[in-house]
Amino acid sequence: MRIIAADTGGALLDDAYNPVGLIATVAVLVEKPYRTAALSEVRYADPFNYDMSGRQAVRDEAFLAAELAMKLRPDVVHLDSTIGGIEVRKLDEPTIEALTITDRGKEVWKDLAKDLQPLAKRLWEEMGIEMIAIGKSSVPVRIAEIYSGLYTAKWAIERARDEGRIVVGLPKYMSVELRPGKIYGESLDPREGGLFGEIEAKTDGIGWELYPNPFVRMYMVLEVWRE
Amino acid sequence: MRIIAADTGGALLDDAYNPVGLIATVAVLVEKPYRTAALSEVRYADPFNYDMSGRQAVRDEAFLAAELAMKLRPDVVHLDSTIGGIEVRKLDEPTIEALTITDRGKEVWKDLAKDLQPLAKRLWEEMGIEMIAIGKSSVPVRIAEIYSGLYTAKWAIERARDEGRIVVGLPKYMSVELRPGKIYGESLDPREGGLFGEIEAKTDGIGWELYPNPFVRMYMVLEVWRE
Amino acid sequence: MRIIAADTGGALLDDAYNPVGLIATVAVLVEKPYRTAALSEVRYADPFNYDMSGRQAVRDEAFLAAELAMKLRPDVVHLDSTIGGIEVRKLDEPTIEALTITDRGKEVWKDLAKDLQPLAKRLWEEMGIEMIAIGKSSVPVRIAEIYSGLYTAKWAIERARDEGRIVVGLPKYMSVELRPGKIYGESLDPREGGLFGEIEAKTDGIGWELYPNPFVRMYMVLEVWRE
Numbered sequence: 001m002r003i004i005a006a007d008t009g010g011a012l013l014d015d016a017y018n019p020v021g022l023i024a025t026v027a028v029l030v031e032k033p034y035r036t037a038a039l040s041e042v043r044y045a046d047p048f049n050y051d052m053s054g055r056q057a058v059r060d061e062a063f064l065a066a067e068l069a070m071k072l073r074p075d076v077v078h079l080d081s082t083i084g085g086i087e088v089r090k091l092d093e094p095t096i097e098a099l100t101i102t103d104r105g106k107e108v109w110k111d112l113a114k115d116l117q118p119l120a121k122r123l124w125e126e127m128g129i130e131m132i133a134i135g136k137s138s139v140p141v142r143i144a145e146i147y148s149g150l151y152t153a154k155w156a157i158e159r160a161r162d163e164g165r166i167v168v169g170l171p172k173y174m175s176v177e178l179r180p181g182k183i184y185g186e187s188l189d190p191r192e193g194g195l196f197g198e199i200e201a202k203t204d205g206i207g208w209e210l211y212p213n214p215f216v217r218m219y220m221v222l223e224v225w226r227e
Numbered sequence: 228m229r230i231i232a233a234d235t236g237g238a239l240l241d242d243a244y245n246p247v248g249l250i251a252t253v254a255v256l257v258e259k260p261y262r263t264a265a266l267s268e269v270r271y272a273d274p275f276n277y278d279m280s281g282r283q284a285v286r287d288e289a290f291l292a293a294e295l296a297m298k299l300r301p302d303v304v305h306l307d308s309t310i311g312g313i314e315v316r317k318l319d320e321p322t323i324e325a326l327t328i329t330d331r332g333k334e335v336w337k338d339l340a341k342d343l344q345p346l347a348k349r350l351w352e353e354m355g356i357e358m359i360a361i362g363k364s365s366v367p368v369r370i371a372e373i374y375s376g377l378y379t380a381k382w383a384i385e386r387a388r389d390e391g392r393i394v395v396g397l398p399k400y401m402s403v404e405l406r407p408g409k410i411y412g413e414s415l416d417p418r419e420g421g422l423f424g425e426i427e428a429k430t431d432g433i434g435w436e437l438y439p440n441p442f443v444r445m446y447m448v449l450e451v452w453r454e
Numbered sequence: 455m456r457i458i459a460a461d462t463g464g465a466l467l468d469d470a471y472n473p474v475g476l477i478a479t480v481a482v483l484v485e486k487p488y489r490t491a492a493l494s495e496v497r498y499a500d501p502f503n504y505d506m507s508g509r510q511a512v513r514d515e516a517f518l519a520a521e522l523a524m525k526l527r528p529d530v531v532h533l534d535s536t537i538g539g540i541e542v543r544k545l546d547e548p549t550i551e552a553l554t555i556t557d558r559g560k561e562v563w564k565d566l567a568k569d570l571q572p573l574a575k576r577l578w579e580e581m582g583i584e585m586i587a588i589g590k591s592s593v594p595v596r597i598a599e600i601y602s603g604l605y606t607a608k609w610a611i612e613r614a615r616d617e618g619r620i621v622v623g624l625p626k627y628m629s630v631e632l633r634p635g636k637i638y639g640e641s642l643d644p645r646e647g648g649l650f651g652e653i654e655a656k657t658d659g660i661g662w663e664l665y666p667n668p669f670v671r672m673y674m675v676l677e678v679w680r681e
Binding site: 016017172173175188189190209210211212213214215216217218220 | 455457484486487488489588590591592593594596644645646647648649
C-alpha cells in the first residue's frame with residue numbers, strides 16, 4: 001500500500017525553552033514496510049508569525065499532501081487530526097455536529113471543512129484517492145512528524161550560518177543526528193517498531209547538541225551553532 | 228509466587244490490514260523472576276467466525292486458566308479484565324452494579340458472571356486459589372499476551388504451508404522472530420523490564436517479514452509464506 | 455539553566471509485593487544537558503509509619519528542595535505536583551478553588567498551602583527563586599524520582615546487612631545496578647532521552663536481583679541480601 005501523510009512540527013525556542021512558533025510542514029510518501037519515507041516534501045512556516053491554534057497547520061498539511069497526491073497517486077492520504085478516521089470529503093455540517101469532539105473543535109472543523117472538503121472531493125472524484133483524518137493512530141503521520149523534525153534541524157543549521165546559534169524543539173520523543181552531508185533521525189519509542197528518516201543537508205562547519213527539554217518531558221532540544 | 232494468567236490475541240488480517248478475527252487464547256504459568264512463562268497452553272479460535280465483542284475471549288481465558296490451575300495449583304489466577312483487581316468469585320449482581328464501569332460493561336459482566344463466578348468459587352473452595360480480574364496491571368497477563376502472539380505466528384506458519392501466504396497482526400508492541408525449530412518474541416516496551424517468550428515450531432521452508440501496521444501505531448504485522 | 459527538583463519514591467514491600475510505606479525523599483540540582491543530577495540530597499522516611507495520602511511527601515519535598523535552594527541558588531524549583539505549573543507562592547484559597555482538580559485535591563492543597571505558600575514567598579522575596587508545582591512534565595522531577603530509587607537501593611543494602619534480606623519497589627520504569635562502591639540507575643523509558651543517576655554506596659558482600667513486580671506492570675522490584 002502507498003500512503004501519503006502530512007504533519008507539522010518542530011518549534012523555534014526562546015532562551016527559556018518556550019516555543020515561539022512552528023517551523024516545518026511535511027508531506028511524505030510511505031510504502032511497505034512502513035518504517036520511513038520513500039519521498040518527502042517540506043513547506044517552511046514563519047515561526048515568528050505563527051497561528052498556534054493548530055488551524056493553520058491542518059490546512060497547510062492538507063494542501064501539501066493533496067499536491068503530492070496529485071503527482072504520486074497513492075492509495076490513500078492521512079491527515080494528523082484525531083476525529084475518528086473519518087473521510088474528509090464527507091465532512092459536511094451535520095457530520096461535524098455528530099462528531100464526539102469539543103464544541104470548540106466543531107467550530108474549527110466547520111471552518112476548515114470549507115477549504116478541505118472540496119479538496120478531498122476533488123482527490124476522490126478525479127483520482128479515486130480517499131483523504132482521511134486518522135491522526136495519531138497512523139504510522140505514516142508519525143513518519144511525517146519525524147521528517148518535520150529533520151527539516152526543523154535543517155532549517156536551524158541554515159539560520160545558524162547567519163545568526164551564530166539557534167535552539168529548536170523537536171517533535172515528541174525523537175532524536176536527530178548531524179552526519180556528513182545529511183541529517184538522520186529516529187523515533188525514541190521502540191514500541192513504534194523502528195521508525196526513522198534521513199534527509200540531505202550541508203552539515204559541515206556546524207556544531208550541535210541534543211538534550212531533553214527540561215520543562216517538557218519526552219521532548220528533545222536541538223542546539224546548533226556556527227563553528 | 229506462582230501465577231497463572233490468560234489472554235487472547237493475534238488477529239488474522241485482510242489485504243487492507245483490517246482484523247478478521249482473533250486467533251489464540253493462551254494460559255501461562257509465570258514464576259519468579261516474572262519475565263517469561265514456565266509453561267504455556269493454547270486454544271485456537273476460528274478467526275473467520277469470531278465474536279469480536281470480547282465476551283467470548285474472557286470466557287475462553289477463564290476456562291483455560293482454570294483448567295491449567297487445577298493441574299498446576301498456582302497461588303493465584305489473573306484474568307485480563309480491568310475491573311479493579313476484583314475477586315471473580317465475589318462477582319454477584321450487586322457487586323457488578325457497584326463497579327465503576329459503563330452500563331454496557333455491567334451487562335456483559337452480569338452475563339459472564341453466570342459461568343465465571345461458579346468456576347472461580349470452585350477454584351477457591353477446592354484448592355484455595357483466587358481468580359482475580361486484574362487486567363493490564365498484571366505482568367503475567369502481559370506475558371500471556373506475548374504468548375498469544377507467539378502462537379499466532381505458529382498458526383500463521385501452519386496455514387501458510389497450505390495456503391501460500393498469511394498476514395496476521397500481533398498483540399500491541401511486540402515482535403516475533405522465526406528461528407530454527409522455534410519462535411521467539413519479546414515486548415517492544417522496555418519499561419516492562421524485559422518480557423519475552425519462546426515456543427517450539429517447525430519454521431523451515433517459511434519466509435517471513437515483520438513490519439509496523441500502517442493504520443494502527445505500535446502494532447506489528449507478521450507476514451509468512453511458503454518458500 | 456539550573457533547576458532544583460524534589461520527589462519521593464521507593465517503597466518497602468511485604469511478601470506479596472504490597473507497599474508498606476515510602477522510603478526516600480530526594481532533592482536534586484539539575485543543569486544542562488538535563489540528563490542527571492549534579493548533586494543530590496536525601497531524607498529517609500520511616501516506611502513502617504508512613505502517611506500514604508501523599509500529603510507528607512509533598513511537604514517533605516518542598517522543604518528539602520527549599521533548603522537546597524537557599525544554599526545553591528538555582529533559577530527555579532520544581533515540585534512533583536501536577537496542578538498546571540502554577541507558582542506555589544500564589545496558592546491562596548481563591549486560586550486553589552479555581553484549579554481544575556478534584557474537591558479532595560483542593561482540600562489537600564488548602565492544607566498544604568498553609569506551610570508551602572510562606573516558604574515559596576520567602577524563596578521568591580529573598581532570592582528571586584520561583585517554586586512551581588509542575589509535576590510529571592518536568593525532567594528534573596523525573597531525575598529526582600530516579601535518585602529516590604537509587605537511595606531506596608542504598609537504604610535496602612544498609613538494612614540487609616542487619617536483617618539478611620530486604621525487598622523494595624523502585625519508582626516507575628527504572629532499573630538499578632549495584633556496582634563496586636556505587637549504585638547506578640536509569641530510566642527504562644527511552645523516550646525520556648537517556649536519564650540516569652549514580653550515588654556512592656558500600657556494595658560489597660551484598661547479593662541482589664532486579665525483576666518486574668508481577669502485580670504492577672512497569673515497576674521493578676529490587677531484592678538485596680547479605681552474602
